[in-house]
Amino acid sequence: xxxxxxxxxxxxPEPRVLSVRRRGADRVxxxxxxxxxxxxxxxxxxxxxxxxxxxAQLFADYGIDFITSxxxxxxxxxxxxxxxxxxxxxxxxxxxxxxxxxxVALPFVVGTSLFLEFYAPKRLRSILVSLLDLIAAxxxxxxxxxxxxxxxxxxxxxxxxxxxxxxxFPLFDVPIPIFDRSPLTAGLVLTLMILxxxxxxxxxxxxxxxxxxxSAAYALGGSRWGAIREVxxxxxxxxxxxxxxxxxxxxxxxxxxxLLTLNLAFDINFRILASAGGNVASLIANNFGEAGPYELKAxxxxxxxxxxxxxxxxxxxxxxxxGAERKYA
Amino acid sequence: MSTSTTTxxxxxxxxxxxxxxxxxxxxxxxxxxxxxHVLADINLEFPARxxxxxxxxxxxxxxxxxxxxNRMHEFIDGAAMAGTVLLDGEDIYDPGVDPISIRxxxxxVFQKPNPFPAMSIGENVVAGLKLSGMKVPNKNDVIxxxxxxxxxxxxxxxxxxAAGGSLSGGxxxxxxxxxxLAITPSVLLMDEPCSALxxxxxxxxxxxxxxxxxxxxxxxxxxxxxxxARVSDYCAFFLADEHPGLIVENDRTEVIFTNPRDPRTxxxxxxxxx
Amino acid sequence: MTLIxxxxxxxxxxxxxxxxxxxxxxxxxxxxxxxxxxxxTLISPLAGPLGFYLVFVVVRIALIVPLVARDSIAARDQxxxxxxxxxxxxxxxxxxxxxxxxVREGLEAFHSDYLFTDMxxxxxxxxxxxxxxxxxxxxxxxILVIASLIAIPLGIVAAVxxxxxxxxxxxxxxLMTMSMSGVPSIVAGLFIYSVVAAExxxxxxxxxxxxxxxxxxxxxxxxxxxxxxxPLELRQASYALGANQVGTTFKVVxxxxxxxxxxxxxxxxxxxxGETAPLIFTAFYSASFSASLTGGAIGSLPMYVFQNFxxxxxxxxxxxxxxxxVLLVFISSLFVIARLLASRSRKKV
Numbered sequence: 018x019x020x021x022x023x024x025x026x027x028x029x030p031e032p033r034v035l036s037v038r039r040r041g042a043d044r045v046x047x048x049x050x051x052x053x054x055x056x057x058x059x060x061x062x063x064x065x066x067x068x069x070x071x072x073a074q075l076f077a078d079y080g081i082d083f084i085t086s087x088x089x090x091x092x093x094x095x096x097x098x099x100x101x102x103x104x105x106x107x108x109x110x111x112x113x114x115x116x117x118x119x120x121v122a123l124p125f126v127v128g129t130s131l132f133l134e135f136y137a138p139k140r141l142r143s144i145l146v147s148l149l150d151l152i153a154a155x156x157x158x159x160x161x162x163x164x165x166x167x168x169x170x171x172x173x174x175x176x177x178x179x180x181x182x183x184x185x186f187p188l189f190d191v192p193i194p195i196f197d198r199s200p201l202t203a204g205l206v207l208t209l210m211i212l213x214x215x216x217x218x219x220x221x222x223x224x225x226x227x228x229x230x231x232s233a234a235y236a237l238g239g240s241r242w243g244a245i246r247e248v249x250x251x252x253x254x255x256x257x258x259x260x261x262x263x264x265x266x267x268x269x270x271x272x273x274x275x276l277l278t279l280n281l282a283f284d285i286n287f288r289i290l291a292s293a294g295g296n297v298a299s300l301i302a303n304n305f306g307e308a309g310p311y312e313l314k315a316x317x318x319x320x321x322x323x324x325x326x327x328x329x330x331x332x333x334x335x336x337x338x339x340g341a342e343r344k345y346a
Numbered sequence: 347m348s349t350s351t352t353t354x355x356x357x358x359x360x361x362x363x364x365x366x367x368x369x370x371x372x373x374x375x376x377x378x379x380x381x382x383h384v385l386a387d388i389n390l391e392f393p394a395r396x397x398x399x400x401x402x403x404x405x406x407x408x409x410x411x412x413x414x415x416n417r418m419h420e421f422i423d424g425a426a427m428a429g430t431v432l433l434d435g436e437d438i439y440d441p442g443v444d445p446i447s448i449r450x451x452x453x454x455v456f457q458k459p460n461p462f463p464a465m466s467i468g469e470n471v472v473a474g475l476k477l478s479g480m481k482v483p484n485k486n487d488v489i490x491x492x493x494x495x496x497x498x499x500x501x502x503x504x505x506x507x508a509a510g511g512s513l514s515g516g517x518x519x520x521x522x523x524x525x526x527l528a529i530t531p532s533v534l535l536m537d538e539p540c541s542a543l544x545x546x547x548x549x550x551x552x553x554x555x556x557x558x559x560x561x562x563x564x565x566x567x568x569x570x571x572x573x574x575a576r577v578s579d580y581c582a583f584f585l586a587d588e589h590p591g592l593i594v595e596n597d598r599t600e601v602i603f604t605n606p607r608d609p610r611t612x613x614x615x616x617x618x619x620x
Numbered sequence: 621m622t623l624i625x626x627x628x629x630x631x632x633x634x635x636x637x638x639x640x641x642x643x644x645x646x647x648x649x650x651x652x653x654x655x656x657x658x659x660x661t662l663i664s665p666l667a668g669p670l671g672f673y674l675v676f677v678v679v680r681i682a683l684i685v686p687l688v689a690r691d692s693i694a695a696r697d698q699x700x701x702x703x704x705x706x707x708x709x710x711x712x713x714x715x716x717x718x719x720x721x722x723v724r725e726g727l728e729a730f731h732s733d734y735l736f737t738d739m740x741x742x743x744x745x746x747x748x749x750x751x752x753x754x755x756x757x758x759x760x761x762x763i764l765v766i767a768s769l770i771a772i773p774l775g776i777v778a779a780v781x782x783x784x785x786x787x788x789x790x791x792x793x794x795l796m797t798m799s800m801s802g803v804p805s806i807v808a809g810l811f812i813y814s815v816v817a818a819e820x821x822x823x824x825x826x827x828x829x830x831x832x833x834x835x836x837x838x839x840x841x842x843x844x845x846x847x848x849x850x851p852l853e854l855r856q857a858s859y860a861l862g863a864n865q866v867g868t869t870f871k872v873v874x875x876x877x878x879x880x881x882x883x884x885x886x887x888x889x890x891x892x893x894g895e896t897a898p899l900i901f902t903a904f905y906s907a908s909f910s911a912s913l914t915g916g917a918i919g920s921l922p923m924y925v926f927q928n929f930x931x932x933x934x935x936x937x938x939x940x941x942x943x944x945x946v947l948l949v950f951i952s953s954l955f956v957i958a959r960l961l962a963s964r965s966r967k968k969v
Binding site: 040042045057063131133136151152155158168209216269298302316320 | 693694696697700701703704705706707708710711714715717718721722725774777778780781782784785787789790792793795796797798799800802803804805806807808810811814815818833836837840864865866869890891893894895896897900901922925926929937940941944947948951952955959
């Protein structure tokens with residue numbers, strides 16, 4: 018019997034390249050599933066494509082003016098007959114209402130997620146988290162209805178007082194003393210709508226605060242708030258930003274809630290207490306019923322602008338959240 | 347140092363005034379997690395300015411015990427205890443005592459270095475001051491002093507603004523020691539501080555421990571028996587073999603390692619199990 | 621082996637628990653704040669339940685302020701505890717108002733035939749005992765069923781791509797799914813309008829397509845989570861027995877998470893059940909009963925609420941609340957079903 022002498026091995030062989038050729042049913046399966054997986058991409062591409070295609074005439078006729086001019090006059094339907102179409106007022110309105118929503122929601126998102134994660138008794142926490150998921154599913158039409166019937170009178174009263182004491186500040190000034198169905202009302206309804214989703218994202222992030230750092234903070238003599246302030250808040254910052262951006266994305270595209278709580282008017286309006294404004298979505302919903310063929314194209318073009326805006330905001334949000342996850346992985 | 351006894355020993359424990367080191371003792375200490383009884387009747391004394399090593403196989407409750415000395419045990423859901431811990435003769439579990447005040451006097455260094463990543467090196471050192479509300483006339487003096495005592499000043503004095511996480515493992519642990527020192531504790535608890543580090547960093551930290559012992563009382567949990575032999579004045583041997591964790595033997599380190607009374611101690615220190 | 625000394629027994633205690641005196645202390649502060657709030661709201665312009673709540677919180681915080689001098693860390697800790705709890709409660713007040721208003725006003729619209737008649741012969745000002753929302757319920761059901769038939773299989777397939785096939789496009793597919801869940805509902809409606817309804821008019825099918833676009837990402841994301849929970853060993857066991865990927869997926873992996881997939885579908889359904897904007901451009905609205913897929917506009921619960929709101933008479937508004945009530949009950953039931961399924965499947969695994 019020969020004894021193998023390992024010392025005579027002079028070089029290590031290259032690893033073998035293993036390739037798998039899928040056969041028959043698996044090839045079909047993988048192809049079909051890949052196609053299905055791409056369905057989300059295909060649908061979004063189709064959305065962008067069709068809206069652009071159907072609304073293309075607007076960009077051809079107006080160019081960039083479609084986005085920058087604020088007048089939307091549909092009398093006569095076509096530009097030759099005196100109509101003119103511009104979404105600037107609605108874009109500003111979209112941003113104003115979404116900004117109000119984000120600014121007002123921010124402290125409550127932080128407070129609610131901190132409460133759920135660090136202050137709520139354990140048994141209550143899972144009930145409240147489920148409740149929050151349920152609240153996230155309340156339809157926008159219900160928010161709109163409640164906003165119109167219950168919130169508008171309330172906010173009217175508050176706006177009146179706000180205008181009385183702070184009316185010198187341009188933001189709180191009004192041309193005529195009518196306060197119902199203002200950007201503020203719509204913004205507050207949007208606050209309620211984005212709170213659940215932003216809170217659930219942020220709470221998830223806070224729940225992953227590294228336990229050992231919290232222990233270190235407590236071992237140094239920190240109180241519960243001290244540990245939250247020094248450890249949890251810095252840790253959760255990017256998650257919070259991501260959650261708020263996600264909420265903002267939702268607020269940008271909200272239709273019926275805004276339609277019911279904001280008086281549609283086509284002037285760029287920063288006066289949040291005044292009864293005038295609108296966002297792109299509510300413009301489309303409002304004018305669709307009686308739109309002539311040209312205006313229809315204009316509405317589709319506006320829809321394309323809205324689609325692009327929300328897409329950008331959501332992509333930024335997901336990159337921020339993804340970046341936060343990678344940083345702490 | 348006495349063997350396990352059931353009589354309280356507060357009469358024999360005294361403070362040393364000027365340097366602030368205090369003595370610590372546990373009397374009849376028990377611990378539970380829910381229904382699981384994990385520590386039974388632990389009686390130990392840690393005289394001021396001594397270094398005591400807690401040794402024993404893993405899982406016998408040493409970490410649980412040490413967390414009862416600075417009231418961190420109660421953070422765990424379902425944790426329960428019995429007995430007392432006396433800091434300079436005062437019961438730290440008395441209902442009138444604020445646990446936060448105890449943690450300012452009894453500091454802790456953890457097994458895995460955990461500097462705060464959102465803070466710079468300098469900010470990490472004084473983080474405890476911010477958290478515990480202690481006011482100091484000059485933060486920079488505190489930073490330099492604590493980093494020097496932790497043996498890290500020379501290496502980081504030019505980059506105090508760098509992020510806390512940018513240091514090596516051994517440096518991070520020394521930063522955590524500096525951070526613990528900044529709130530001027532009179533007792534320092536160390537839970538396997540070197541187990542995640544390389545041998546060079548380990549020796550560095552052991553030197554630091556010996557220097558710190560002149561100002562404070564140190565209790566160190568360690569798996570490394572050679573470390574216990576090098577660093578500690580006294581050793582307590584924990585065991586939890588089908589029973590809740592107990593002290594099998596505690597004595598001066600030389601006795602434990604050369605002439606232990608209990609055969610199980612001899613088996614453990616000679617490496618027959620562990 | 622005998623021990624050196626037998627350990628002394630003891631009973632477990634938790635001395636750190638908040639003592640009764642400290643709890644009474646807190647209660648006392650709370651009562652003082654309540655009293656102060658009551659007095660202030662009675663004598664000052666700050667009236668109503670909201671004013672009361674505001675004063676309560678402010679006074680409760682003010683009671684802690686004297687502690688700042690003695691122990692500022694503890695004081696700040698207590699103040700923040702009050703602030704954070706108050707923030708949480710404040711956030712829930714509007715939602716409590718929404719639910720209570722919907723229930724209170726919605727039930728007023730109910731009468732014995734409310735669920736079984738349509739609005740074909742009822743006018744805006746007819747008394748509340750006339751008319752009903754049968755057409756809305758039937759229309760919604762048809763639209764949702766068709767939408768589910770489209771979105772659920774497609775969503776599961778997309779999830780299968782990510783967890784089973786794991787091709788090179790996986791990251792891209794996940795990114796697309798996430799961005800698709802941000803598509804505004806009105807855009808989905810406009811899209812289907814421009815593809816289908818512009819040529820062929822309003823129909824239940826168009827409505828279903830629009831809702832399917834919105835359902836797809838939710839179903840896909842939840843299905844992906846559920847499929848990800850299947851342990852690798854299960855798939856490997858199947859391959860080791862000589863199965864191919866098709867067989868493994870359909871006979872081993874998918875059956876294991878069957879109830880999870882149902883949960884994903886139910887959640888996707890709950891997401892779109894209340895959507896109004898997409899239906900404005902696709903299924904629009906009809907006040908009469910219809911059960912046809914392509915035969916023109918059809919009623920639905922969200923549009924029922926919307927149309928009644930637009931009509932604006934007192935009776936119509938109450939009917940709108942009635943529709944909102946049915947909608948909320950429907951969506952809540954879906955959630956309860958999803959939760960029950962989730963907990964049952966967890967017990968099995």
